[in-house]
Amino acid sequence: MIQFNHVTKSYENGQVAVNNINLTLESGEMAYLKGHSGAGKTTLLKLIMMIETVSRGQIILNNENISRARGERIAYIRRQIGMIFQNPPLLFNRTVFENVALPLIVAGYRPKEIKRRVNAALDKVSLLHKQNSSPRTLSTGEQQRVGIARAVVTKPSILLADEPTGNLDPELSAEILKLFEAFNKVGVTVLIATHDFSLIQNTFHRVITLEGGQIIKDSHHEFKCANTVS
Amino acid sequence: MNSNVQTPYHKNAQTNKYSSLTQFSMDHVRAFLFALGEIVKKPFANMLTLSVIGTVMSLPFGFYLLLSNFQLISQHWHGRPEISLYLKSSAPQIAIDQLIESLKTQPAIKSARYISPEEGLQSFEQFTQMKHILSHLSHNPLPGVISVEPQQQLSPQALNALAEQLKPLGIVDNVQVDSVWVKRLYYLVQIGERIFYTLTFIFSIGVVLIVGNTIRLIMQKHAQEILVMRLVGATKAFIRRPFLYRGFFYGLLGGILAWLLVSILLLWLSNPLQQLAQSYGSTLLLKGLNWETGLGILGISSVLGLMGSWVALRQHLKAPESV
Numbered sequence: 001m002i003q004f005n006h007v008t009k010s011y012e013n014g015q016v017a018v019n020n021i022n023l024t025l026e027s028g029e030m031a032y033l034k035g036h037s038g039a040g041k042t043t044l045l046k047l048i049m050m051i052e053t054v055s056r057g058q059i060i061l062n063n064e065n066i067s068r069a070r071g072e073r074i075a076y077i078r079r080q081i082g083m084i085f086q087n088p089p090l091l092f093n094r095t096v097f098e099n100v101a102l103p104l105i106v107a108g109y110r111p112k113e114i115k116r117r118v119n120a121a122l123d124k125v126s127l128l129h130k131q132n133s134s135p136r137t138l139s140t141g142e143q144q145r146v147g148i149a150r151a152v153v154t155k156p157s158i159l160l161a162d163e164p165t166g167n168l169d170p171e172l173s174a175e176i177l178k179l180f181e182a183f184n185k186v187g188v189t190v191l192i193a194t195h196d197f198s199l200i201q202n203t204f205h206r207v208i209t210l211e212g213g214q215i216i217k218d219s220h221h222e223f224k225c226a227n228t229v230s
Numbered sequence: 231m232n233s234n235v236q237t238p239y240h241k242n243a244q245t246n247k248y249s250s251l252t253q254f255s256m257d258h259v260r261a262f263l264f265a266l267g268e269i270v271k272k273p274f275a276n277m278l279t280l281s282v283i284g285t286v287m288s289l290p291f292g293f294y295l296l297l298s299n300f301q302l303i304s305q306h307w308h309g310r311p312e313i314s315l316y317l318k319s320s321a322p323q324i325a326i327d328q329l330i331e332s333l334k335t336q337p338a339i340k341s342a343r344y345i346s347p348e349e350g351l352q353s354f355e356q357f358t359q360m361k362h363i364l365s366h367l368s369h370n371p372l373p374g375v376i377s378v379e380p381q382q383q384l385s386p387q388a389l390n391a392l393a394e395q396l397k398p399l400g401i402v403d404n405v406q407v408d409s410v411w412v413k414r415l416y417y418l419v420q421i422g423e424r425i426f427y428t429l430t431f432i433f434s435i436g437v438v439l440i441v442g443n444t445i446r447l448i449m450q451k452h453a454q455e456i457l458v459m460r461l462v463g464a465t466k467a468f469i470r471r472p473f474l475y476r477g478f479f480y481g482l483l484g485g486i487l488a489w490l491l492v493s494i495l496l497l498w499l500s501n502p503l504q505q506l507a508q509s510y511g512s513t514l515l516l517k518g519l520n521w522e523t524g525l526g527i528l529g530i531s532s533v534l535g536l537m538g539s540w541v542a543l544r545q546h547l548k549a550p551e552s553v
Contacts, residue, residue, distance in 0.1 A: 051461075051551050052550075072465045072466060075460070075464060076463065077463075078460075079462075089454060089457060091454065091455055106463055106464040107247065108256070109248075113247075
Protein backbone atom coordinates (compact mmCIF):
# COMPACT_ATOMS: atom_id res chain seq x y z
CA MET A 1 0.00 0.00 0.00
CA ILE A 2 1.30 3.42 -0.99
CA GLN A 3 -0.34 6.59 0.25
CA PHE A 4 0.62 10.20 -0.45
CA ASN A 5 -0.82 12.85 1.85
CA HIS A 6 -0.33 16.40 0.60
CA VAL A 7 3.17 15.59 -0.55
CA THR A 8 5.30 18.42 -1.87
CA LYS A 9 8.89 18.21 -2.98
CA SER A 10 10.68 21.46 -3.64
CA TYR A 11 14.36 22.05 -4.16
CA GLU A 12 16.56 24.72 -2.67
CA ASN A 13 16.53 26.67 -5.90
CA GLY A 14 12.77 27.04 -5.54
CA GLN A 15 11.86 24.47 -8.19
CA VAL A 16 8.81 22.45 -7.18
CA ALA A 17 8.97 18.93 -8.60
CA VAL A 18 5.93 17.49 -6.86
CA ASN A 19 3.15 19.76 -5.71
CA ASN A 20 0.63 18.78 -3.05
CA ILE A 21 -0.09 15.25 -4.22
CA ASN A 22 -2.77 13.05 -2.67
CA LEU A 23 -2.77 9.51 -3.91
CA THR A 24 -3.57 6.05 -2.61
CA LEU A 25 -2.48 2.80 -4.19
CA GLU A 26 -4.01 -0.22 -2.51
CA SER A 27 -2.08 -3.41 -1.93
CA GLY A 28 -2.08 -5.52 -5.04
CA GLU A 29 -3.08 -2.64 -7.26
CA MET A 30 -1.35 -1.88 -10.54
CA ALA A 31 -1.17 1.63 -11.95
CA TYR A 32 0.58 3.72 -14.55
CA LEU A 33 2.04 7.11 -13.86
CA LYS A 34 1.72 9.04 -17.08
CA GLY A 35 3.23 12.39 -17.98
CA HIS A 36 5.76 14.19 -20.10
CA SER A 37 9.30 14.29 -18.94
CA GLY A 38 9.63 16.83 -16.18
CA ALA A 39 6.11 16.22 -14.95
CA GLY A 40 7.41 14.82 -11.66
CA LYS A 41 7.05 11.08 -12.27
CA THR A 42 10.62 10.19 -11.42
CA THR A 43 10.63 12.41 -8.36
CA LEU A 44 7.45 10.73 -7.15
CA LEU A 45 9.09 7.30 -7.41
CA LYS A 46 12.28 8.56 -5.81
CA LEU A 47 10.26 9.86 -2.89
CA ILE A 48 8.82 6.39 -2.34
CA MET A 49 12.32 4.88 -2.62
CA MET A 50 13.61 7.50 -0.19
CA ILE A 51 16.24 8.57 -2.68
CA GLU A 52 14.66 11.98 -2.22
CA THR A 53 13.06 13.28 0.96
CA VAL A 54 9.69 15.00 1.06
CA SER A 55 9.59 18.71 1.77
CA ARG A 56 6.02 18.70 3.06
CA GLY A 57 3.34 16.10 3.67
CA GLN A 58 3.76 12.40 4.34
CA ILE A 59 4.11 9.14 2.50
CA ILE A 60 2.70 6.00 4.07
CA LEU A 61 4.18 2.73 2.87
CA ASN A 62 2.68 -0.50 4.20
CA ASN A 63 1.29 1.37 7.22
CA GLU A 64 4.60 3.09 7.98
CA ASN A 65 5.12 6.83 7.67
CA ILE A 66 8.37 6.72 5.75
CA SER A 67 8.78 10.48 5.54
CA ARG A 68 9.99 10.30 9.13
CA ALA A 69 12.42 7.41 8.57
CA ARG A 70 16.05 8.15 9.27
CA GLY A 71 19.37 6.31 9.22
CA GLU A 72 19.40 2.58 8.76
CA ARG A 73 15.58 2.34 8.69
CA ILE A 74 15.75 3.62 5.11
CA ALA A 75 17.60 0.47 4.06
CA TYR A 76 14.87 -1.74 5.54
CA ILE A 77 12.16 0.27 3.81
CA ARG A 78 13.94 -0.16 0.49
CA ARG A 79 13.92 -3.92 0.94
CA GLN A 80 10.15 -3.85 0.66
CA ILE A 81 10.40 -2.19 -2.72
CA GLY A 82 11.70 -3.42 -6.04
CA MET A 83 12.82 -0.52 -8.20
CA ILE A 84 13.35 -0.74 -11.93
CA PHE A 85 15.15 2.04 -13.77
CA GLN A 86 15.22 3.04 -17.41
CA ASN A 87 18.96 2.29 -17.36
CA PRO A 88 19.30 -0.29 -14.63
CA PRO A 89 22.44 0.41 -12.61
CA LEU A 90 24.15 -2.94 -13.05
CA LEU A 91 27.64 -3.94 -11.96
CA PHE A 92 29.58 -4.77 -15.08
CA ASN A 93 32.44 -6.40 -13.24
CA ARG A 94 30.05 -9.00 -11.82
CA THR A 95 28.11 -11.76 -13.48
CA VAL A 96 24.39 -11.58 -14.11
CA PHE A 97 23.88 -14.05 -11.28
CA GLU A 98 25.85 -11.91 -8.82
CA ASN A 99 23.96 -8.81 -9.87
CA VAL A 100 20.62 -10.42 -9.21
CA ALA A 101 21.86 -12.00 -5.97
CA LEU A 102 22.93 -8.67 -4.48
CA PRO A 103 19.64 -7.77 -2.73
CA LEU A 104 19.54 -11.23 -1.17
CA ILE A 105 23.13 -11.08 0.08
CA VAL A 106 22.44 -7.68 1.55
CA ALA A 107 19.35 -8.96 3.31
CA GLY A 108 21.15 -12.01 4.71
CA TYR A 109 19.69 -14.95 2.84
CA ARG A 110 21.31 -18.36 2.98
CA PRO A 111 23.43 -19.33 -0.04
CA LYS A 112 21.11 -22.19 -0.99
CA GLU A 113 18.11 -19.91 -0.92
CA ILE A 114 20.00 -17.25 -2.88
CA LYS A 115 20.76 -19.75 -5.63
CA ARG A 116 17.18 -20.95 -5.74
CA ARG A 117 15.68 -17.49 -5.87
CA VAL A 118 18.12 -16.02 -8.37
CA ASN A 119 17.52 -18.96 -10.65
CA ALA A 120 13.77 -18.50 -10.33
CA ALA A 121 13.99 -14.77 -11.00
CA LEU A 122 16.27 -15.22 -14.01
CA ASP A 123 14.00 -17.94 -15.32
CA LYS A 124 11.06 -15.59 -15.09
CA VAL A 125 12.81 -13.05 -17.32
CA SER A 126 14.14 -15.84 -19.59
CA LEU A 127 17.79 -15.14 -18.85
CA LEU A 128 18.73 -18.25 -16.94
CA HIS A 129 21.15 -19.29 -19.67
CA LYS A 130 23.04 -15.99 -19.30
CA GLN A 131 23.58 -16.16 -15.57
CA ASN A 132 27.36 -16.41 -15.83
CA SER A 133 27.76 -13.67 -18.44
CA SER A 134 28.76 -10.13 -17.70
CA PRO A 135 25.88 -7.67 -18.13
CA ARG A 136 28.18 -5.83 -20.53
CA THR A 137 27.69 -8.55 -23.12
CA LEU A 138 23.90 -8.33 -22.95
CA SER A 139 21.60 -6.29 -25.16
CA THR A 140 19.69 -3.33 -23.73
CA GLY A 141 16.54 -5.37 -23.46
CA GLU A 142 18.38 -8.15 -21.68
CA GLN A 143 20.00 -5.69 -19.28
CA GLN A 144 16.58 -4.29 -18.51
CA ARG A 145 15.40 -7.80 -17.71
CA VAL A 146 18.37 -8.36 -15.42
CA GLY A 147 17.29 -5.17 -13.65
CA ILE A 148 13.79 -6.57 -13.31
CA ALA A 149 15.05 -9.90 -12.01
CA ARG A 150 17.09 -8.05 -9.40
CA ALA A 151 14.09 -5.96 -8.40
CA VAL A 152 11.80 -8.95 -7.88
CA VAL A 153 14.27 -11.46 -6.46
CA THR A 154 13.46 -10.51 -2.87
CA LYS A 155 9.73 -10.81 -3.61
CA PRO A 156 9.00 -7.24 -2.61
CA SER A 157 5.46 -6.18 -1.89
CA ILE A 158 5.88 -3.08 -4.06
CA LEU A 159 7.36 -2.78 -7.52
CA LEU A 160 8.24 0.64 -8.92
CA ALA A 161 9.37 1.11 -12.51
CA ASP A 162 10.70 4.32 -14.01
CA GLU A 163 10.39 4.27 -17.81
CA PRO A 164 11.11 0.55 -17.92
CA THR A 165 10.47 0.40 -21.65
CA GLY A 166 12.25 3.64 -22.53
CA ASN A 167 15.01 1.99 -24.50
CA LEU A 168 13.07 -0.92 -25.92
CA ASP A 169 11.18 -1.60 -29.13
CA PRO A 170 7.40 -2.04 -28.88
CA GLU A 171 7.53 -5.81 -28.95
CA LEU A 172 9.97 -6.03 -26.04
CA SER A 173 8.03 -3.35 -24.21
CA ALA A 174 4.84 -5.35 -24.39
CA GLU A 175 6.73 -8.36 -23.11
CA ILE A 176 8.02 -6.47 -20.12
CA LEU A 177 4.61 -5.07 -19.30
CA LYS A 178 3.31 -8.62 -19.38
CA LEU A 179 5.94 -9.49 -16.78
CA PHE A 180 4.72 -6.69 -14.53
CA GLU A 181 1.17 -7.93 -14.87
CA ALA A 182 2.30 -11.40 -13.88
CA PHE A 183 3.85 -10.00 -10.70
CA ASN A 184 0.73 -7.99 -10.04
CA LYS A 185 -1.34 -11.16 -10.31
CA VAL A 186 0.49 -12.69 -7.35
CA GLY A 187 -0.28 -9.70 -5.17
CA VAL A 188 2.49 -7.20 -5.83
CA THR A 189 1.62 -3.53 -5.89
CA VAL A 190 2.96 -2.15 -9.17
CA LEU A 191 3.49 1.47 -10.17
CA ILE A 192 4.98 2.19 -13.59
CA ALA A 193 6.02 5.64 -14.73
CA THR A 194 6.05 6.22 -18.46
CA HIS A 195 5.89 8.99 -21.05
CA ASP A 196 5.07 6.48 -23.77
CA PHE A 197 1.36 7.14 -24.11
CA SER A 198 0.88 4.63 -26.92
CA LEU A 199 2.04 1.89 -24.63
CA ILE A 200 -0.82 2.30 -22.23
CA GLN A 201 -3.65 3.59 -24.36
CA ASN A 202 -5.44 0.25 -24.29
CA THR A 203 -4.69 -0.68 -20.70
CA PHE A 204 -7.46 -1.53 -18.29
CA HIS A 205 -5.23 -0.61 -15.36
CA ARG A 206 -5.40 2.64 -13.48
CA VAL A 207 -3.66 5.58 -15.16
CA ILE A 208 -2.59 8.60 -13.13
CA THR A 209 -1.61 11.61 -15.22
CA LEU A 210 0.93 14.06 -13.85
CA GLU A 211 1.66 17.52 -15.12
CA GLY A 212 3.78 20.20 -13.50
CA GLY A 213 4.10 18.08 -10.38
CA GLN A 214 0.35 17.73 -9.92
CA ILE A 215 -2.16 15.01 -10.66
CA ILE A 216 -4.40 16.31 -13.42
CA LYS A 217 -6.23 13.08 -14.18
CA ASP A 218 -6.78 9.76 -12.41
CA SER A 219 -8.63 7.06 -14.33
CA HIS A 220 -9.34 5.32 -11.04
CA HIS A 221 -12.13 7.78 -10.31
CA GLU A 222 -13.51 7.59 -13.83
CA PHE A 223 -13.52 3.84 -13.56
CA LYS A 224 -15.42 4.01 -10.30
CA CYS A 225 -17.89 6.45 -11.82
CA ALA A 226 -18.36 4.21 -14.84
CA ASN A 227 -19.02 1.30 -12.55
CA THR A 228 -21.65 3.09 -10.56
CA VAL A 229 -23.42 4.21 -13.76
CA SER A 230 -23.62 0.71 -15.15
CA MET B 231 -5.16 -2.40 4.12
CA ASN B 232 -3.90 -5.87 3.72
CA SER B 233 -0.25 -5.12 3.29
CA ASN B 234 1.18 -8.42 4.39
CA VAL B 235 -0.58 -10.67 1.95
CA GLN B 236 0.38 -14.29 2.37
CA THR B 237 0.15 -15.53 -1.17
CA PRO B 238 2.51 -18.35 -2.20
CA TYR B 239 4.67 -15.56 -3.60
CA HIS B 240 5.30 -14.16 -0.15
CA LYS B 241 5.73 -17.47 1.58
CA ASN B 242 9.03 -18.33 3.27
CA ALA B 243 10.08 -14.72 3.36
CA GLN B 244 11.77 -15.06 6.74
CA THR B 245 12.60 -18.73 7.22
CA ASN B 246 15.34 -18.83 4.63
CA LYS B 247 17.30 -16.01 6.12
CA TYR B 248 20.02 -16.28 8.69
CA SER B 249 19.14 -15.37 12.24
CA SER B 250 20.22 -11.84 12.95
CA LEU B 251 23.19 -12.92 15.07
CA THR B 252 24.38 -15.40 12.45
CA GLN B 253 23.92 -12.78 9.78
CA PHE B 254 25.89 -10.27 11.81
CA SER B 255 28.84 -12.61 12.17
CA MET B 256 28.53 -13.81 8.57
CA ASP B 257 28.62 -10.21 7.38
CA HIS B 258 31.74 -9.61 9.43
CA VAL B 259 33.50 -12.71 8.17
CA ARG B 260 32.53 -11.82 4.62
CA ALA B 261 33.74 -8.23 4.97
CA PHE B 262 36.94 -9.41 6.66
CA LEU B 263 37.76 -11.90 3.91
CA PHE B 264 36.71 -9.51 1.19
CA ALA B 265 38.94 -6.72 2.50
CA LEU B 266 41.87 -9.09 2.92
CA GLY B 267 41.29 -10.51 -0.55
CA GLU B 268 41.28 -7.05 -2.10
CA ILE B 269 44.68 -6.36 -0.55
CA VAL B 270 46.15 -9.73 -1.51
CA LYS B 271 44.77 -9.54 -5.04
CA LYS B 272 46.56 -6.28 -5.82
CA PRO B 273 49.81 -6.59 -3.90
CA PHE B 274 51.73 -3.90 -5.74
CA ALA B 275 49.19 -1.10 -5.49
CA ASN B 276 48.56 -1.92 -1.85
CA MET B 277 52.24 -2.29 -1.08
CA LEU B 278 52.72 1.37 -2.00
CA THR B 279 50.11 2.47 0.52
CA LEU B 280 51.45 0.07 3.12
CA SER B 281 55.04 1.23 2.75
CA VAL B 282 53.99 4.84 3.15
CA ILE B 283 52.14 3.96 6.35
CA GLY B 284 55.04 1.79 7.53
CA THR B 285 57.58 4.52 6.91
CA VAL B 286 55.48 7.13 8.62
CA MET B 287 54.85 4.89 11.62
CA SER B 288 58.50 3.83 11.91
CA LEU B 289 59.65 7.37 12.60
CA PRO B 290 58.03 7.96 15.97
CA PHE B 291 58.65 4.40 17.07
CA GLY B 292 62.27 4.42 16.00
CA PHE B 293 62.65 7.59 17.98
CA TYR B 294 60.87 6.03 20.92
CA LEU B 295 63.33 3.14 20.89
CA LEU B 296 66.33 5.43 20.73
CA LEU B 297 64.90 7.40 23.60
CA SER B 298 64.30 4.38 25.79
CA ASN B 299 67.80 3.16 25.00
CA PHE B 300 69.19 6.54 25.90
CA GLN B 301 67.42 6.41 29.23
CA LEU B 302 68.83 2.97 29.78
CA ILE B 303 72.32 4.08 28.84
CA SER B 304 72.18 7.09 31.09
CA GLN B 305 71.23 4.88 33.99
CA HIS B 306 74.00 2.42 33.21
CA TRP B 307 76.84 4.82 32.74
CA HIS B 308 76.29 7.41 35.37
CA GLY B 309 74.62 5.36 37.99
CA ARG B 310 72.38 7.44 40.16
CA PRO B 311 73.04 11.04 41.05
CA GLU B 312 74.86 11.46 44.32
CA ILE B 313 74.76 13.94 47.13
CA SER B 314 78.08 14.59 48.79
CA LEU B 315 78.11 15.68 52.43
CA TYR B 316 81.43 17.34 53.19
CA LEU B 317 82.12 16.92 56.86
CA LYS B 318 83.77 19.28 59.28
CA SER B 319 87.36 18.20 59.90
CA SER B 320 86.65 18.16 63.63
CA ALA B 321 83.92 15.57 63.29
CA PRO B 322 84.54 12.57 65.55
CA GLN B 323 84.31 9.05 64.05
CA ILE B 324 81.39 8.06 66.32
CA ALA B 325 79.28 11.00 65.11
CA ILE B 326 80.07 10.07 61.52
CA ASP B 327 79.02 6.46 62.08
CA GLN B 328 75.83 7.59 63.77
CA LEU B 329 75.04 9.94 60.91
CA ILE B 330 75.54 7.21 58.35
CA GLU B 331 73.23 4.88 60.27
CA SER B 332 70.55 7.51 60.53
CA LEU B 333 70.87 8.38 56.86
CA LYS B 334 70.42 4.75 55.90
CA THR B 335 67.09 4.61 57.70
CA GLN B 336 65.67 7.43 55.59
CA PRO B 337 63.29 6.09 52.92
CA ALA B 338 64.53 8.45 50.19
CA ILE B 339 68.10 7.26 50.59
CA LYS B 340 69.34 4.04 49.15
CA SER B 341 72.83 3.97 50.57
CA ALA B 342 75.34 6.17 52.34
CA ARG B 343 79.05 5.57 52.26
CA TYR B 344 81.83 7.23 54.17
CA ILE B 345 84.95 8.26 52.32
CA SER B 346 87.69 9.14 54.74
CA PRO B 347 90.20 11.89 53.90
CA GLU B 348 92.86 9.23 53.31
CA GLU B 349 90.71 7.36 50.82
CA GLY B 350 89.84 10.59 49.16
CA LEU B 351 93.51 11.43 48.79
CA GLN B 352 94.28 8.06 47.34
CA SER B 353 91.67 8.23 44.63
CA PHE B 354 92.58 11.82 43.97
CA GLU B 355 96.15 10.75 43.35
CA GLN B 356 95.00 7.95 41.13
CA PHE B 357 92.88 10.12 38.93
CA THR B 358 94.99 13.21 38.67
CA GLN B 359 98.60 12.08 38.84
CA MET B 360 99.49 15.02 41.04
CA LYS B 361 101.19 12.87 43.60
CA HIS B 362 104.29 14.93 43.83
CA ILE B 363 102.37 18.15 44.21
CA LEU B 364 100.33 16.69 47.04
CA SER B 365 103.43 15.33 48.73
CA HIS B 366 104.58 18.89 49.23
CA LEU B 367 101.61 19.62 51.42
CA SER B 368 102.12 19.25 55.13
CA HIS B 369 98.74 17.71 55.79
CA ASN B 370 95.88 16.13 53.91
CA PRO B 371 93.65 19.00 52.79
CA LEU B 372 90.65 16.80 51.94
CA PRO B 373 87.66 16.60 54.27
CA GLY B 374 85.77 13.42 55.04
CA VAL B 375 82.84 12.88 52.75
CA ILE B 376 79.62 10.93 53.06
CA SER B 377 78.39 9.94 49.66
CA VAL B 378 74.63 9.56 49.66
CA GLU B 379 72.83 7.70 46.90
CA PRO B 380 69.14 8.57 46.64
CA GLN B 381 66.56 5.83 46.32
CA GLN B 382 65.26 6.27 42.79
CA GLN B 383 65.79 8.50 39.82
CA LEU B 384 64.66 11.70 41.48
CA SER B 385 63.82 14.82 39.54
CA PRO B 386 66.29 17.70 40.06
CA GLN B 387 63.76 19.44 42.29
CA ALA B 388 63.35 16.45 44.57
CA LEU B 389 67.08 15.97 44.71
CA ASN B 390 67.61 19.56 45.78
CA ALA B 391 64.92 19.23 48.40
CA LEU B 392 66.67 16.18 49.81
CA ALA B 393 69.97 18.09 49.88
CA GLU B 394 68.37 20.99 51.69
CA GLN B 395 67.07 18.60 54.28
CA LEU B 396 70.54 17.19 54.88
CA LYS B 397 72.27 20.55 55.20
CA PRO B 398 71.57 21.44 58.83
CA LEU B 399 73.03 18.22 60.22
CA GLY B 400 75.52 19.04 62.95
CA ILE B 401 78.81 17.74 61.62
CA VAL B 402 78.08 18.57 57.97
CA ASP B 403 80.03 21.48 56.64
CA ASN B 404 78.73 21.63 53.13
CA VAL B 405 76.33 19.74 50.87
CA GLN B 406 76.95 19.37 47.20
CA VAL B 407 74.48 17.92 44.78
CA ASP B 408 75.82 16.39 41.67
CA SER B 409 73.16 18.44 40.04
CA VAL B 410 74.41 19.93 36.80
CA TRP B 411 74.51 16.74 34.83
CA VAL B 412 71.42 15.44 36.58
CA LYS B 413 69.56 18.51 35.42
CA ARG B 414 70.94 18.28 31.94
CA LEU B 415 70.12 14.64 31.57
CA TYR B 416 66.70 15.07 33.06
CA TYR B 417 65.78 17.87 30.71
CA LEU B 418 67.35 16.14 27.75
CA VAL B 419 65.21 13.11 28.41
CA GLN B 420 62.20 15.34 28.89
CA ILE B 421 62.86 17.12 25.60
CA GLY B 422 63.25 13.76 23.94
CA GLU B 423 59.97 12.57 25.38
CA ARG B 424 58.17 15.65 24.20
CA ILE B 425 59.64 15.35 20.73
CA PHE B 426 58.45 11.76 20.74
CA TYR B 427 54.92 12.74 21.72
CA THR B 428 54.81 15.49 19.11
CA LEU B 429 56.15 13.19 16.43
CA THR B 430 53.70 10.48 17.40
CA PHE B 431 50.82 12.93 17.29
CA ILE B 432 51.78 14.43 13.93
CA PHE B 433 52.50 11.10 12.31
CA SER B 434 49.35 9.54 13.73
CA ILE B 435 47.35 12.24 12.00
CA GLY B 436 49.44 11.47 8.93
CA VAL B 437 48.45 7.81 9.05
CA VAL B 438 44.77 8.68 9.49
CA LEU B 439 44.92 11.00 6.50
CA ILE B 440 46.81 8.53 4.32
CA VAL B 441 44.39 5.71 5.06
CA GLY B 442 41.43 8.08 4.77
CA ASN B 443 42.56 9.28 1.38
CA THR B 444 43.27 5.77 0.15
CA ILE B 445 39.85 4.57 1.24
CA ARG B 446 38.24 7.62 -0.33
CA LEU B 447 39.85 6.80 -3.67
CA ILE B 448 38.80 3.17 -3.39
CA MET B 449 35.25 4.24 -2.65
CA GLN B 450 35.23 6.50 -5.67
CA LYS B 451 36.24 3.50 -7.73
CA HIS B 452 33.41 1.48 -6.19
CA ALA B 453 30.87 4.30 -6.28
CA GLN B 454 28.54 2.40 -8.60
CA GLU B 455 28.64 -0.68 -6.38
CA ILE B 456 27.93 1.36 -3.29
CA LEU B 457 25.04 3.10 -5.03
CA VAL B 458 23.49 -0.17 -6.19
CA MET B 459 23.87 -1.75 -2.78
CA ARG B 460 22.17 1.19 -1.12
CA LEU B 461 19.33 1.05 -3.62
CA VAL B 462 18.68 -2.63 -3.00
CA GLY B 463 18.50 -2.03 0.72
CA ALA B 464 21.99 -2.46 2.11
CA THR B 465 22.40 -0.77 5.46
CA LYS B 466 25.17 1.77 5.80
CA ALA B 467 26.84 -0.56 8.28
CA PHE B 468 26.87 -3.31 5.65
CA ILE B 469 28.55 -1.01 3.14
CA ARG B 470 30.96 0.41 5.68
CA ARG B 471 32.20 -2.90 7.00
CA PRO B 472 34.54 -4.03 4.19
CA PHE B 473 36.07 -0.56 4.02
CA LEU B 474 36.58 -0.44 7.77
CA TYR B 475 38.29 -3.81 7.67
CA ARG B 476 40.43 -2.58 4.82
CA GLY B 477 41.49 0.48 6.80
CA PHE B 478 42.21 -1.80 9.74
CA PHE B 479 44.39 -4.02 7.57
CA TYR B 480 46.26 -1.04 6.19
CA GLY B 481 47.01 0.07 9.73
CA LEU B 482 47.94 -3.41 10.94
CA LEU B 483 50.16 -4.31 7.99
CA GLY B 484 51.69 -0.83 8.00
CA GLY B 485 52.45 -1.32 11.69
CA ILE B 486 54.13 -4.66 11.01
CA LEU B 487 56.21 -2.95 8.34
CA ALA B 488 57.16 -0.21 10.80
CA TRP B 489 58.16 -2.86 13.33
CA LEU B 490 60.35 -4.49 10.68
CA LEU B 491 61.92 -1.20 9.66
CA VAL B 492 62.73 -0.26 13.22
CA SER B 493 64.19 -3.69 13.92
CA ILE B 494 66.42 -3.37 10.86
CA LEU B 495 67.49 0.07 11.98
CA LEU B 496 68.40 -1.28 15.40
CA LEU B 497 70.35 -4.13 13.89
CA TRP B 498 72.20 -1.69 11.72
CA LEU B 499 73.01 0.62 14.63
CA SER B 500 73.93 -2.02 17.16
CA ASN B 501 77.43 -2.70 15.87
CA PRO B 502 78.79 0.89 15.84
CA LEU B 503 77.02 1.60 19.11
CA GLN B 504 78.68 -1.35 20.74
CA GLN B 505 82.04 -0.21 19.42
CA LEU B 506 81.35 3.18 20.90
CA ALA B 507 80.41 1.65 24.23
CA GLN B 508 83.55 -0.45 24.23
CA SER B 509 85.69 2.61 23.74
CA TYR B 510 84.17 3.91 26.96
CA GLY B 511 85.08 0.62 28.61
CA SER B 512 81.49 -0.48 28.86
CA THR B 513 79.38 -3.10 27.19
CA LEU B 514 76.05 -2.15 25.84
CA LEU B 515 73.14 -4.26 24.81
CA LEU B 516 70.71 -2.36 22.63
CA LYS B 517 67.18 -2.75 23.82
CA GLY B 518 65.03 -3.88 20.93
CA LEU B 519 61.28 -3.81 20.62
CA ASN B 520 59.82 -6.19 23.12
CA TRP B 521 56.59 -7.97 22.34
CA GLU B 522 54.45 -5.64 24.38
CA THR B 523 55.72 -2.51 22.69
CA GLY B 524 55.54 -4.20 19.31
CA LEU B 525 51.95 -5.28 19.84
CA GLY B 526 51.24 -1.81 21.15
CA ILE B 527 52.49 -0.36 17.89
CA LEU B 528 50.31 -2.75 15.91
CA GLY B 529 47.32 -1.90 18.06
CA ILE B 530 47.82 1.83 17.66
CA SER B 531 48.38 1.62 13.92
CA SER B 532 45.32 -0.59 13.45
CA VAL B 533 43.16 1.88 15.32
CA LEU B 534 44.62 4.71 13.24
CA GLY B 535 43.79 2.83 10.04
CA LEU B 536 40.27 2.23 11.27
CA MET B 537 39.91 5.91 12.09
CA GLY B 538 41.14 6.88 8.64
CA SER B 539 38.60 4.77 6.85
CA TRP B 540 35.89 5.96 9.21
CA VAL B 541 36.60 9.57 8.30
CA ALA B 542 36.41 8.78 4.59
CA LEU B 543 33.21 6.74 4.98
CA ARG B 544 31.44 9.41 6.96
CA GLN B 545 32.03 11.85 4.15
CA HIS B 546 30.93 9.47 1.45
CA LEU B 547 27.82 7.99 3.05
CA LYS B 548 26.49 11.36 4.16
CA ALA B 549 25.88 12.39 0.57
CA PRO B 550 22.49 11.43 -0.90
CA GLU B 551 22.31 8.89 -3.72
CA SER B 552 22.36 10.29 -7.21
CA VAL B 553 20.53 8.05 -9.64
